[in-house]
Amino acid sequence: MRISAAAFALAIALTLVACSSGESDDKKSAAIAEEPEAAGPRAAGGAEAKLVILGSGTPIPEPDRSGPAVAVVAGGRAYLVDFGPGVVRRAEAAFRKGVDALDVRRIAIAFATHLHSDHTAGYADLILTPAVVGRHDTLRVFGPVGLRAMTLHLLAAYAADLEARRATGDDMSGYEVEVAEIPTPAALVEVYRDDNVTVRAFAASHGADGGALGYRFDAGGRSFVVSGDTTPTQALLDACAGCDVLLHEVYCERGLAEGPPSLQAYHRDHHTSAVQLGELASKAAPGLLAAYHVLGFGCTDAEIQAEIASRYAGRTVITADLDVL
Numbered sequence: 001m002r003i004s005a006a007a008f009a010l011a012i013a014l015t016l017v018a019c020s021s022g023e024s025d026d027k028k029s030a031a032i033a034e035e036p037e038a039a040g041p042r043a044a045g046g047a048e049a050k051l052v053i054l055g056s057g058t059p060i061p062e063p064d065r066s067g068p069a070v071a072v073v074a075g076g077r078a079y080l081v082d083f084g085p086g087v088v089r090r091a092e093a094a095f096r097k098g099v100d101a102l103d104v105r106r107i108a109i110a111f112a113t114h115l116h117s118d119h120t121a122g123y124a125d126l127i128l129t130p131a132v133v134g135r136h137d138t139l140r141v142f143g144p145v146g147l148r149a150m151t152l153h154l155l156a157a158y159a160a161d162l163e164a165r166r167a168t169g170d171d172m173s174g175y176e177v178e179v180a181e182i183p184t185p186a187a188l189v190e191v192y193r194d195d196n197v198t199v200r201a202f203a204a205s206h207g208a209d210g211g212a213l214g215y216r217f218d219a220g221g222r223s224f225v226v227s228g229d230t231t232p233t234q235a236l237l238d239a240c241a242g243c244d245v246l247l248h249e250v251y252c253e254r255g256l257a258e259g260p261p262s263l264q265a266y267h268r269d270h271h272t273s274a275v276q277l278g279e280l281a282s283k284a285a286p287g288l289l290a291a292y293h294v295l296g297f298g299c300t301d302a303e304i305q306a307e308i309a310s311r312y313a314g315r316t317v318i319t320a321d322l323d324v325l
């Protein structure tokens with residue numbers, strides 16, 4: 001469903017996007033065979049599919065860590081996962097470092113893991129700012145149930161601004177948003193496909209209203225799994241299963257264990273400790289384990305790395321904004 005800035009109040013039912021396959025398994029296999037298996041940081045301007053960290057942070061407003069947001073870049077297009085605060089400016093920063101697909105005027109597709117504010121506080125920015133500076137394509141956004149209502153409310157909040165732009169003759173096409181809500185899937189399910197990428201969603205375990213999702217991207221012979229916020233799940237293990245890059249949230253076990261009981265109870269029910277992440281990675285066997293959305297609770301990155309390493313011997317990085325994997 002497309003929500004135009006003028007007619008958002010008339011918006012009607014959404015359609016779950018369940019794309020049919022346009023590409024044979026043979027073609028996918030051939031693409032995989034042609035591409036190197038190794039994963040790891042690469043030059044930002046390269047043509048190979050890659051994962052760009054736009055925001056490595058958490059709800060805590062650390063100046064050097066924007067809110068959770070990443071981009072899979074493949075075939076010259078960017079596919080965002082989440083839009084935490086700072087997402088548009090980090091995309092512009094990546095563009096200026098040579099990732100052409102992150103020219104904000106060209107960002108036209110995004111996938112939300114869940115609707116918590118740290119992952120969505122940049123949504124208005126993502127709808128509005130690229131259009132102000134020249135996006136003409138409709139923004140397509142996929143995410144859990146509730147995304148449509150959030151979109152409508154944001155457009156309503158900016159109704160006066162949108163009307164003023166229309167009145168001055170601006171092309172309003174770049175302000176339109178097409179929303180597809182994804183009910184919590186029982187298994188890994190394809191939600192989007194084009195010539196560059198296949199995107200599958202899986203259920204995360206995060207206690208969020210409307211559900212929480214993780215995503216697997218297959219692009220150019222590489223595979224990227226983004227956990228979103230979650231406790232350890234079998235669904236994520238099934239989604240990764242030897243993926244090239246597993247980007248996963250984490251908290252420091254030692255740090256949380258020193259916190260008040262209510263804080264401990266919440267995080268143990270909604271997030272993944274570094275020790276648990278090590279256990280998870282030992283089963284998922286990614287080419288690279290990358291941590292983001294790191295809740296340190298006073299621990300250093302080295303301590304978190306050590307907790308992971310207590311259960312997992314594979315290559316691990318704790319990401320920073322603008323890292324390219």
Ligand SMILES: [Zn+2]
Pocket residue numbers: 114116206208229
């Ligand atoms: Zn959350």
Ligand SMILES: [Zn+2]
Pocket residue numbers: 058059068116118119229293
């Ligand atoms: Zn979060």
